[in-house]
Amino acid sequence: MRADQLDFYSLVEFSPDSGAIQFSGRRAILLHTDAMGALRKELVETLGADIAKVILTRYGFSCGFEDAGLLPGFMHPDTLEEFVRGGPRVHMFSGIAEVETRSVEVDRARGHYRMSGNWRRSYEAEQHLRLFGRSDEAVCWTLAGYASGFASYVFQTDMICVEHECEGRGDEHCSWTLMNAAECAPEFEGLRKYFQPLNIKDRINVLEGKVYERTRELEASEQRYRNLIEDLPEMVFALHVSGRMLQLNKAGRTRLGITPEQLPNMRLRDLVLPEYQVAASNFLKSIASARAATRLDVVMRDAGGRPVPMRLQVEPVFKDDKIVGYSGLAIDITAQQERERKLTEYATRLENREQQIQDIINDAVYVLDLDGRFSFVNARMAELLGVPADHAIGRSCSDLMLHSSALRVERDFRRRLAGEGGPPFEIMLAPGGAPNRLLEVSSAVLSTDGYPEGVIGVARDITARREMERQLAQANRLSALGQFASGIAHEINNPLGLVSGFAEELQALMESIPGAQSNPDFDVLRQGLTTIQEQAQRCKAITDNLLLFSRKQAVPLEVVDVAMLVRERLDSYRELGLTRGLDVELRTEGPLPAVATNPTLLDQVLRNLVKNARDAMDGRGRVVVVLRPAGGAVELDVLDEGPGLASGVIDHVFDPFFTTKAPGRGTGLGLSICYGIMSELGGRIECGNRPEGGAWFRIHLPADEVGSDGGAEASMQ
Structure with missing residues (x-):
């Protein structure tokens, strides 16, 4: 039978009820290509690409060798050439790739065999691209192994399949050549190792040796790093993710008077004064939230008990994008704070010297030209007028202000240009949709080279100040009234008690007089005494309220x-x-x-x-x-x-x-x-x-x- 006449259904027998599949007379199983991809990924990441290639190549070799041993019972090939062509046919039946055979050379007399062709849509190249991306080398390891195993059985000599082009490294298709192992060119000599038995134990020993050597190098590097950190003059520390101290270098321990034995039981907040402990605790939370380095100024106490201002510079330590701790530096900022103090004092002197200028800059400013129209308004003045600054230019006060306020500004404008002085005045502005604002305006003539160009005014918002003054006046008035009411209440309570007490005694005395119950005159007297007591109680209630109003005491909340x-x-x-x-x-x-x-x-x-x-x-x-x-x-x-x-x-x-x-x-x-x-x-x-x-x-x-x-x-x- 010719290879192209080989039928898929003649090789496969499905028995789904018994859970079995027969392929070329041998039990087979169905596997997803993603499962083979997962196996490849596990082998590459665990053992390395070189060992993974050996394992998968030998796996493919075994599959091809077994298939070649079973195929003659189904195919009955007439020639070796037809027999070896059956390998690509069975390979396609397995869903491995589309195989195209270009040439076959069979010289039994000289023992020379060669075969070439192409693979398209190789499952192995597809999985490698999905998992690892484009490779620098050919990646169809099981396919090459299968071809090598099948041909080795057919020709009864060692054959090696070499992949020249591969879809896994970006080529249009995979091209291959199958040749005698003995005839491999020097550049292919290294392929032999992928067909040799793999000694895992020796490989593991080599890997363990490399790991041990690398570990020693890392330990030495870490020790050098620790020595470097330990000898730094600055305070360097490391924290667990919980905030517990893991490391504090020698400079820090000496400066703060802490022994190495104390460190495991300490946190960052334990290094600062009590008033900074909450800030230190929240500091780590802010770093964890921002996932970036942050600064905080605190005060620590040195070994001699003296407070020392420090600036903490702490950044998170990540592992697999998860914060596992913090590393930090504590810098003594005593000298820096002293410099800042001197600069602050100097700035204060400048501020006092230029206070008038600062007041003008921070308040609403306007300029009226000689026609009484706005030629300039700053942002604050525009906000109070309720229009954009450029919309106010060229307009008069009456266009933008309440009528009474516009008249007051215009009268001040005329007085200033006439050379008259005057104290600051108040106006009310009503920005669109906002509450009315009370302003105190100071003005002066704006001139250049002695010639007046208009009037400049500075308006300060005193709405809040006036409200505070009103509330303060109300509080003072109520406080004075409260003290007065308290004195009145105390003075009235004593005579009220006597009036009520004597009225009660008179009632009791009257009831003890014989015949009082039947005497109408006593009814009038009894009613009068009752009224006296009721009115006394009413007065008592009023004085109690007065005392309640005037009391000042701590209230439990x-x-x-x-x-x-x-x-x-x-x-x-x-x-x-x-x-x-x-x-x-x-x-x-x-x-x-x-x-x-x-x-x-x-x-x-x-x-x-x-x-x-x-x-x-x-x-x-x-x-x-x-x-x-x-x-x-x-x-x-x-x-x-x-x-x-x-x-x-x-x-x-x-x-x-x-x-x-x-x-x-x-x-x-x-x-x-x-x-x-x-x-x-x-x-x-x-x-x-x-x-x-x-x-x-x-x-x-x-x-x-x-x-x-x-x-x-x-x-x-």
């Missing part, structure tokens, strides 16, 4: 979920009937931070605000309580639909005895007490009118910053 607390308090008001007739809604905007406050005092403030809202709406209407985060605080708003706060009332609502309620319905102390409570809680209370009608009261509760810091420190331990 605790961390609370303010949303839960407010919800529970509103539910309790509903059960007690405090909000009967009201539609009370609670809104929570966004996640709220924990708040450090006193729940009892906060309840007192909230209760008072809800009662005031109810009274303002005559017991009927809608009250909205809003909670929202605001920077480092939580804001709590109580909104009502009442008549709002009349003009001139807002500035006095927190004053003692100030009330808008009818006589007998309020003492004017409720909001004053709320004001004092919020001061004790570290917050504040404000009020105003809603655009849609009604009043709003807002309290600011500071977030629990201390608890957050403590938790951060604890997480580093």
